[in-house]
Amino acid sequence: MLPISVAAPYSTPLVMMSSLAAGGAAGVYQSAWEDTALDEVDPQELALRAQAMAEEGRELKNVNGAVVGTLLGASQYLGQTMAPDEYAE
Numbered sequence: 549m550l551p552i553s554v555a556a557p558y559s560t561p562l563v564m565m566s567s568l569a570a571g572g573a574a575g576v577y578q579s580a581w582e583d584t585a586l587d588e589v590d591p592q593e594l595a596l597r598a599q600a601m602a603e604e605g606r607e608l609k610n611v612n613g614a615v616v617g618t619l620l621g622a623s624q625y626l627g628q629t630m631a632p633d634e635y636a637e
Contacts, residue, residue: 551602551614588629597625
């Protein structure tokens with residue numbers, strides 16, 4: 549979330565804290581319920597994919613490539629990990 553937090557028009561610490569809160573809420577939801585759409589998501593693998601794509605995206609011109617790469621990496625991982633009907637949710 550760091551590239552997105554830095555590029556956001558809001559306070560970087562505020563965006564980082566919001567993303568941590570959202571991640572914590574998703575973790576609580578996943579652990580509290582069985583058979584959720586988030587069961588197959590590995591947060592560490594998601595972060596690694598997002599970081600790898602952020603590094604690749606840094607070379608893009610005319611856009612913030614790190615932000616685009618982060619979003620693409622996370623989306624790609626979720627698309628590959630979650631079943632299509634769960635992804636649609």
